[in-house]
Amino acid sequence: MSDPKTIAVEFKRVMKSFGTKRVLNDVSFHIDQGQALCLLGRSGTGKSVTLKLIMALMRPDSGEVYVDQDNVVSMGEKGLSLVRKKLGYLFQDAALFDSLTLYENLALPLSRLTKKSKDEIDDVVHHVLTDVGLGGDGAKYPSALSGGMKKRAGLARALVLEPKILLADEPSSGLDRITASEIDGLLMRRKVEHRTALIIVTHDVHGARRVADRVGVLDKGNLVAFGSVDEVSQSENEVARKLITEGSNV
Amino acid sequence: MSRRYLGVGIFIIVGLVLFALGIFLVGSRHEAFSRHVLLYTEFTDLDGIAKGSKVQVSGMDAGQVTRIEVPRSPSGHFRVQMKVDEQLHGLVRTDSVVTVDTEGVVGNTFLTIHSGSLNAAIAQAGSVLQSKPPVTMSDLLSHGLGIMNDADATIKQVGGKLNVALDGINGAVGNVNDLLLGLKEGRGPAGMILRDEKMADQVRETMSNVQSTTSNLNQASGRVNVLVANIQQRDLPQKLDDTMTRIRSASTRADETIQKVQQSLAQALGPDANGVTAGQNVSEALANANVATGNMAEDTEALKHNFFFKGFFNHRGYYTLASLSPEEYRHTKLFGSTQSPRVWLQADTLFRHGPHGPEELTPNGKHAIDAAVASFGNPIFTHPIVIEGYSDAATPADALSWSYARAQLVRNYVDARYPFTTKNIGVMPLSATPPPGLGHDGWSGICIVVAEKK
Amino acid sequence: MRWLSKSVEFVGKVGLFGLRVVVDSLRPPFEFAQCFRQLAEVGNKSLALVVVSGFALGAVMTLHTRNTLVTFGATSMIPAVQAVSFFVEIGPLVAGLLLAGRVGSGIGAVLANMRASEQIDAIESLSIDSFKYLVVPRVLACVIALPFLTLFMDFAGLLGGFLSEELSSHIAPILYLNRAFEYLQWSNFIAPTLKTAVFGFIIGSISSYFGYTTDKGAQGVGEAATNSVVLSSLLIIVADVLLIKCIFFLFPETAV
Ligand SMILES: Nc1ncnc2c1ncn2[C@@H]1O[C@H](COP(=O)(O)OP(=O)(O)O)[C@@H](O)[C@H]1O
Ligand SMILES: [Mg+2]
Numbered sequence: 001m002s003d004p005k006t007i008a009v010e011f012k013r014v015m016k017s018f019g020t021k022r023v024l025n026d027v028s029f030h031i032d033q034g035q036a037l038c039l040l041g042r043s044g045t046g047k048s049v050t051l052k053l054i055m056a057l058m059r060p061d062s063g064e065v066y067v068d069q070d071n072v073v074s075m076g077e078k079g080l081s082l083v084r085k086k087l088g089y090l091f092q093d094a095a096l097f098d099s100l101t102l103y104e105n106l107a108l109p110l111s112r113l114t115k116k117s118k119d120e121i122d123d124v125v126h127h128v129l130t131d132v133g134l135g136g137d138g139a140k141y142p143s144a145l146s147g148g149m150k151k152r153a154g155l156a157r158a159l160v161l162e163p164k165i166l167l168a169d170e171p172s173s174g175l176d177r178i179t180a181s182e183i184d185g186l187l188m189r190r191k192v193e194h195r196t197a198l199i200i201v202t203h204d205v206h207g208a209r210r211v212a213d214r215v216g217v218l219d220k221g222n223l224v225a226f227g228s229v230d231e232v233s234q235s236e237n238e239v240a241r242k243l244i245t246e247g248s249n250v
Numbered sequence: 251m252s253r254r255y256l257g258v259g260i261f262i263i264v265g266l267v268l269f270a271l272g273i274f275l276v277g278s279r280h281e282a283f284s285r286h287v288l289l290y291t292e293f294t295d296l297d298g299i300a301k302g303s304k305v306q307v308s309g310m311d312a313g314q315v316t317r318i319e320v321p322r323s324p325s326g327h328f329r330v331q332m333k334v335d336e337q338l339h340g341l342v343r344t345d346s347v348v349t350v351d352t353e354g355v356v357g358n359t360f361l362t363i364h365s366g367s368l369n370a371a372i373a374q375a376g377s378v379l380q381s382k383p384p385v386t387m388s389d390l391l392s393h394g395l396g397i398m399n400d401a402d403a404t405i406k407q408v409g410g411k412l413n414v415a416l417d418g419i420n421g422a423v424g425n426v427n428d429l430l431l432g433l434k435e436g437r438g439p440a441g442m443i444l445r446d447e448k449m450a451d452q453v454r455e456t457m458s459n460v461q462s463t464t465s466n467l468n469q470a471s472g473r474v475n476v477l478v479a480n481i482q483q484r485d486l487p488q489k490l491d492d493t494m495t496r497i498r499s500a501s502t503r504a505d506e507t508i509q510k511v512q513q514s515l516a517q518a519l520g521p522d523a524n525g526v527t528a529g530q531n532v533s534e535a536l537a538n539a540n541v542a543t544g545n546m547a548e549d550t551e552a553l554k555h556n557f558f559f560k561g562f563f564n565h566r567g568y569y570t571l572a573s574l575s576p577e578e579y580r581h582t583k584l585f586g587s588t589q590s591p592r593v594w595l596q597a598d599t600l601f602r603h604g605p606h607g608p609e610e611l612t613p614n615g616k617h618a619i620d621a622a623v624a625s626f627g628n629p630i631f632t633h634p635i636v637i638e639g640y641s642d643a644a645t646p647a648d649a650l651s652w653s654y655a656r657a658q659l660v661r662n663y664v665d666a667r668y669p670f671t672t673k674n675i676g677v678m679p680l681s682a683t684p685p686p687g688l689g690h691d692g693w694s695g696i697c698i699v700v701a702e703k704k
Numbered sequence: 705m706r707w708l709s710k711s712v713e714f715v716g717k718v719g720l721f722g723l724r725v726v727v728d729s730l731r732p733p734f735e736f737a738q739c740f741r742q743l744a745e746v747g748n749k750s751l752a753l754v755v756v757s758g759f760a761l762g763a764v765m766t767l768h769t770r771n772t773l774v775t776f777g778a779t780s781m782i783p784a785v786q787a788v789s790f791f792v793e794i795g796p797l798v799a800g801l802l803l804a805g806r807v808g809s810g811i812g813a814v815l816a817n818m819r820a821s822e823q824i825d826a827i828e829s830l831s832i833d834s835f836k837y838l839v840v841p842r843v844l845a846c847v848i849a850l851p852f853l854t855l856f857m858d859f860a861g862l863l864g865g866f867l868s869e870e871l872s873s874h875i876a877p878i879l880y881l882n883r884a885f886e887y888l889q890w891s892n893f894i895a896p897t898l899k900t901a902v903f904g905f906i907i908g909s910i911s912s913y914f915g916y917t918t919d920k921g922a923q924g925v926g927e928a929a930t931n932s933v934v935l936s937s938l939l940i941i942v943a944d945v946l947l948i949k950c951i952f953f954l955f956p957e958t959a960v
Contacts, residue, residue, distance in 0.1 A: 057825050081831035089829045095822040098814075109830050157826075257748045258740055265852030268859050269897070272791070275885040276893045 006032045007069065008165050008197035009054055014063035016049055023049050024060070025221035031214055033164070036191050036198035038208035040243050041218035047201040048092060050218070051167045054199065055089055056080050067165065085113050088163035092170050094154030096142035102129070102153055103138035106160050113161060124160055132156045132186060148179040155186060165197045166190060172204050180204060184211055205244055217243055285336040286313060287375040289363070291348040292327035295383060297359055299330065299350055304360035306351075307338040315361065329378075332361060343370035348381040576650075579678050580685040588688060590701050591629070593622035597641070597695040601656065609652075611659055619660060619698075623668060626700050634701040635675045637661045640693040642682040654679035660696050721917070722909045728833075729840045738837055742845035746807050750853055753806060754799055758857035761798065762786065762864025770872065779873070780883060786865035787884035792892045795858035797944055800903035803850055804936040808911040811842050812932030815915025816925040824916070839916055843908030850904035851897050858897075891955035899947045903940045910936040 010030035016023050023046040031037045039047045052058045053065050056072040064071050067083050075083065096105050106125040110116050116124070129135050132152040137145070145153060151171060158166060168187065172180035184207045190196045191211070202208055208215060208229070215232045217225040217240035225232045225240035233244045293299070296318070303315040317331035334342065343366020351362045363379065373379060600615035611619075623630060639657030643649040657677040665675055684690045684697065769785050815838060818824050827834040866880050911932035918924035 052825065055825075055829050057828050077831070077833075084829060084831050087829070089826070091822045091826055093821055095826040097823055097826070098817070098821075112830050112832055254744045255740065258744045261743075261747045261751065261849075261852065265855055268852075268855040272855065272858070272893050272897075273890075275881065276888045276890055 005069075007066065008033045008035065009037075009199065010064075010066040011050075011053075012064040012066070014053065014060045014065060016046070016053065016058070016060045022221050024053075027063075027218075027221075027223045029216055029223060029226050030066075031197060031199070033197055034191065034195040035213040036187075036200065036211050037214045037216060038212035039199065039201045039216050039218060040203070040205070040208065040240075045218040046221055047218055048169055051089070051169055051199065051201060054165075054167060055084065055087055081113065085161055086164045088158030088161060088166045090151070090154045090158045090166070090168040090171055092173075094142075094150040096145075096150060096153055096157070098142055100141075101138065102134065102140050102142070102145070105142070105153065106138075106157050109157065109161055128156045128160050131159075133182075148175050148183075151175065151179075151183060152186075155183065159190070162194070163196065165199070168198065168200045168202075170201055170203065172202065172207055180207065187211060208244075215244065286333045287336055287339050288316070289332050289334055289342065289373060289375070290378040291330050291332065291361075291381045292378065293330060293350070293381050293383070294327055296328050296330075297350045299359055299361060305332045305334060305363065306360060307334065307341050307363045308365045309362070310338060312338045312363070330361070332363075334363070339375075340372060341365040342373045342379070343367060344373050344377070345370040346373060346379050348379050350383075576678065576680050576683075580680070580683070590699050591626055592688065593625060593698045594690065594693065595619065595622060595696045595698070597656070600660070600695060608655060609659065611663055616663065619663060619696075620667075622698050623664065626698075629700050631670065635664070635670065636699045636701060637664070637675065637677050638684070638697040638699060639677065639679045640682055640684065640695055640697065642692060642694040646681065649681035650679050653681050656696055660698070717917075718910070718913055721913045722905070724835065725840060725843050725905075725909050725912070728836050729844055733836075735837050735841050738841035739844050742841045743849060745810075746803070746842070746845040747849035747852060750803055750806050750849070751856060754802055754853045754857050755860045757798065757802060758790075758795070758860030759864035761794065762790065762861030762866075763868040764864075765789065765794070765861070766865040766868040770869070782869055783865070783875075783880045783884035784887045786869075787862060788887055788892070790858050790861040790865075791888060792896050795861060796854050796896045796900045796903070797940070799850060799854040799857040800900055800907070800940045800944075801937055803846065803853060803904070804907050804940060805933055807846060808907050808932040808936045809929040811908065811911035812915040812928040812930075813925050815839075815842075815912060816918040816928035817915075817922075819916065819918050820921045820924060835916070839909075839912040842912055843905060846904035846908035847901050848904070850900040850907070854897055854900045889955075891951070895951045895955060899944075899951065902943055902947060906939045906943060907936045910939060 007030050011027050014024055014027045027050070029037075039050060041047050049058065053060055054067060054072070056065075056075065059073055063073070065073050068086060070079065070083055072080065072083055096102070097108070100108065103125055106128060107121050110121045110124060125138070126135070129138055132155055134149060134153055134156065137149070137153075142150060142153070155168070155171065158168070166187070171183050171187065175183070184204075187198055187200065188211055191198055198211065200208070200211065212229060214227065215225070215229055216223055217232060217235075217237070219237070219239045224237040225235040227235075229244065232240055235241055299315060299318070301315055301318060304311060305313045305315060312335045313333040315330055316333045319329040319331075321327055321329075332348075342363055346366035347364050349362050349364065350359055352359050366373070595615075595618050599618050600611060601609040602612045604610040637657045637660050639653035639655070639660075641649045641652035641656060643652050654677065657679055661675055661677050664670065682692045682694065684693050766782060766786055770779075770782055773779060773781055773785065815824075818838070824834045824838070827837055862884060866875075866877065869875050869880065870877075911928075914928040914931045914935075918928050920927065
């Protein structure tokens with residue numbers, strides 16, 4: 001067991017159902033600061049739900065979810081807003097606010113969750129946008145961006161608050177190989193330069209092998225395998241083995 | 251961002267301005283912002299006055315009824331509280347009278363405070379004003395109807411006594427009479443009057459005119475009675491009759507006739523010491539009758555032209571006989587039709603030249619007319635009778651004038667002798683040419699027609 | 705039976721949603737900027753629609769009533785008929801229905817799309833109360849804007865009626881205005897105008913409900929838009945009946 005001080009995110013016996021449908025069944029795992037976890041699994045197995053539980057956008061039916069040693073399950077709005085400052089979330093389809101420009105999309109979290117002045121916000125937004133390669137697109141509305149640009153913009157929004165933990169829901173799906181690896185690169189840099197913990201939901205095993213310190217495989221609500229890439233590829237669970245080796249053959 | 255604020259700002263400001271405008275416009279009608287005094291009055295019958303009913307002072311909107319206290323016993327009165335604009339307070343005196351009025355014939359009821367007399371003190375706030383019980387439209391109408399019947403009788407009397415029938419009087423009385431009946435029964439378009447105030451005012455005005463007219467007529471008929479007694483005493487009737495006949499044929503216009511009547515009477519009765527009063531009496535009486543006729547004719551004319559009554563009148567063709575030209579008459583189906591029974595009487599049997607020039611009826615002529623009337627049987631009581639006059643005089647003007655004189659002569663005889671409704675008898679001068687298709691190409695004399703209306 | 709219990713459940717959900725709107729709109733923090741933004745969206749952008757329809761409707765109304773009133777010789781009543789019908793019923797109801805069509809569908813679609821594309825989650829992840837940020841301002845904007853839009857509609861209708869009447873009878877503007885307001889009372893100007901705030905609340909909450917609570921993804925967007933328009937239009941008309949009864953009860957003199 002690792003030192004609790006260094007744990008970034010921990011699930012303890014988490015259960016989650018929608019109606020009669022069990023989405024997460026007794027899931028427990030943890031990752032440390034600066035580590036990257038890749039969550040693999042077929043669609044509809046509860047990967048996005050796992051991320052939303054961390055962000056406290058949903059509450060589990062039972063079990064505990066710790067972010068930086070704070071149990072977000074029992075927390076009130078006030079405490080959550082503190083925890084959420086440490087978290088960045090890249091949504092599956094970026095979820096940029098349609099009615100706001102790219103600049104406003106990035107400025108919103110800063111003006112809401114920090115006490116930065118308008119000039120400081122300007123600086124940060126500009127810096128982050130340049131970082132993801134969208135320096136000149138601040139005045140555009142999301143509808144004017146391509147799929148890859150949207151993902152990068154979503155990533156930029158997730159990063160403006162300098163989160164200690166970054167949640168990314170399928171950051172490279174639906175993108176061409178080159179754009180996908182650009183985004184992987186951005187994530188890697190984040191991990192290396194800022195020691196940001198990453199939890200990445202992905203189908204891209206190739207990328208996962210590059211980035212991940214830990215790999216988790218979800219199947220039918222169960223965490224069927226959890227460990228380093230090598231450990232999972234030798235897992236006794238067939239689905240887990242298949243997922244990780246199939247990807248590498250491509 | 252600032253453009254958006256600007257837009258929303260303009261939206262809200264203009265909206266508020268419209269709201270204020272609406273409040274102001276509504277408020278200004280209801281004097282919400284002006285000062286008021288409270289006045290009271292009492293009624294035994296409210297006739298539909300309710301809280302919120304309009305109150306006028308001398309015809310100007312002045313406020314509304316704010317409270318009504320209900321009496322405890324049948325002998326009590328409804329006590330009505332009225333809120334009256336301060337500005338109009340000066341018109342309300344201690345002797346002001348409150349009446350219940352109606353907008354239009356069947357519209358809302360409201361209160362009118364009639365301005366008081368100059369000498370009376372201004373009614374203090376909170377004081378109780380006198381009231382006059384409401385007169386409903388139907389009361390007014392039946393009242394009018396009674397008056398009109400009186401007037402009709404009076405005129406008959408005058409006409410009978412003087413052997414005079416002034417066309418105007420007959421027409422006017424007849425029209426008003428039927429119109430009122432129609433209104434009262436809610437018959438025809440009259441029943442459709444909703445809130446046309448002008449119409450209602452006209453009806454009301456006509457009523458009051460008719461009232462004064464009738465008193466004039468009554469006066470006149472009283473005088474005529476006296477006059478006739480006078481004349482009979484002095485064996486003058488024949489002379490008077492002659493004069494009248496001559497004057498009538500001299501002109502078709504009523505006022506001219508009357509002028510000449512006055513002149514002739516002055517001539518005929520002037521020299522006599524007692525005759526001076528008699529002459530004055532007659533001329534006054536006729537002048538009154540003339541004024542009355544004029545009034546009534548005007549009023550009924552106004553009513554007639556009101557669009558509501560257009561249809562009503564159009565359905566009763568014979569009223570407009572006076573306004574039909576002989577040519578139009580000849581081609582009117584109602585009168586020119588072969589279905590209407592006719593009696594043709596020749597000038598030779600009917601007339602002879604009187605001592606002063608114009609023609610008069612011979613005793614034989616009178617018999618012939620009596621026989622003709624008898625031959626029509628019952629319909630003559632219920633149907634319009636037209637007396638067509640014919641003359642084959644050489645010049646067209648003479649022919650027209652003589653044919654008219656002949657028709658009038660016969661009509662006066664018939665009117666005085668038989669109990670036909672005066673308005674049912676019309677005259678039509680047709681010179682020498684009868685309507686086509688009746689078997690007579692030319693005629694000199696009289697034709698009596700009973701219009702059988704299908 | 706199942707259908708019945710579902711319907712009752714639905715009424716309960718919508719009722720709670722509406723209650724939440726009321727409670728949340730009174731509880732700080734207030735999203736003033738959002739309210740303003742929505743007010744511009746709901747008010748300013750509907751203005752042209754409302755004014756043009758009001759104007760056209762006013763002109764057409766006069767053309768129709770004119771014929772009838774002329775038959776009865778009540779030409780002088782034309783402005784009053786116009787004003788009373790617009791201020792009392794046509795203005796409020798038509799403005800409400802127009803707004804339900806234009807804004808109701810918009811709110812339903814926008815919120816449903818935000819739900820489907822996880823934008824609402826994104827807002828929550830910034831610790832912003834998405835209900836207060838998205839729903840309350842929209843409802844408030846409808847509540848505030850609709851009475852104003854109704855006034856615009858009323859006066860545009862009056863203007864249309866005036867111009868139409870002016871063309872046929874050359875009536876003087878001041879006379880028209882005087883006659884128009886002759887039969888209007890406070891209660892049938894203010895009450896019908898303010899009742900549209902209720903219409904606004906219906907449009908805002910119903911549309912927001914369908915948009916905010918959808919869970920059918922992209923397919924739910926069109927559905928939410930349609931449902932918003934249908935149900936809010938229907939409820940406006942039903943509410944109108946009840947509100948008129950209430951107004952009659954509160955101001956008996958308007959019930960002639
Ligand atoms: N808000 C929700 N309401 C009901 N069911 C949900 C909800 N969110 C997710 N689910 C269900 O939970 C299951 C897991 O969803 P998700 O975590 O999005 O899958 P994935 O692993 O593909 O990201 C799915 O079957 C989905 O239908
Ligand atoms: Mg997912």
